[in-house]
Amino acid sequence: MENHRLQEALDSLKSTKVRMTPQRHAILEFLFNAKTHPTADDIYKALEGKFPNMSVATVYNNLRVFKEVGLVRELTYGDSSSRFDSNTSDHYHVICEDCGKIVDFHYPGLDEVETLAEHVTNFKVKEHRMEIYGACPECHKLKQH
Amino acid sequence: MENHRLQEALDSLKSTKVRMTPQRHAILEFLFNAKTHPTADDIYKALEGKFPNMSVATVYNNLRVFKEVGLVRELTYGDSSSRFDSNTSDHYHVICEDCGKIVDFHYPGLDEVETLAEHVTNFKVKEHRMEIYGACPECHKLKQH
């Protein structure tokens, strides 16, 4: 089923003028099969076996392209580097402040927040993001010793 | 009234082992009077008149200290550098994707989200953050030409 989403992504790229290259295919494939939310460097390291000559620039370039087309979302947390998420459907992230684990979390109906924000600020609202911070079960258990 | 919040912050620092220095006082004062959400470099530049010898490291060090004590919140958006917010009471930010303007936005009752996240993920939830993205009135008007 992950392959299904990947296939959809590949198809949607065909309809643009974005060329398909082996590197792009591999980056997309990795992102769509990833259970985690990898950094650019994670992706680079994961693919250096298959593409020993691939440049980091290629990873960054393509992540930007995928972002522009809407296939990928960039997550910027407090830590040093961005993470990338192929799941662009509406969901939020619960983040462990101790070990960095990120868990997806579905919650409906924050459209109301957007609507209210529009009225109060006169902005033309496009989207929102939310993260929930805390300790994952494992880290929490450790802290209680 | 800003001075009142600043005074409270200074008092709360006295109860810790955090020493008061002229640099720390100036950084806190600047943050608590700021209408915007400045970057570390903004703060550095703003204070270099008063402290020609102050190091950037001092700004970063102290922002970290203030964060640890809970006086200051760090905001990491997509762009290169973090922003800092002295207002640690619950509020959200509405951000213009074109000009970068940030407007505070009050909204109650997302405690429910935290509660649900706890139940679903078994995390021990501590806090959450949310940002709303769009175009500010000025930028939106420009785009309609």
Place this chain on the structure above:
DNA sequence: TATACTAATTGTAAAGATTATAAAGTAAGA
């Protein structure tokens, strides 16, 4: 299938933000 046009990749350098380190300075309590 060969050609040509244009976009993509590579390798490296550069930029920008943040942190580490060691020496010198200073706040705060005894």
Place this chain on the structure above:
DNA sequence: TCTTACTTTATAATCTTTACAATTAGTATA
């Protein structure tokens, strides 16, 4: 005042991301 531990400073180092120019490679077209 003295002492100690914390802070500041100055600089170097690190880390992430982007810029750039030369080379390579998709893809549309003939």
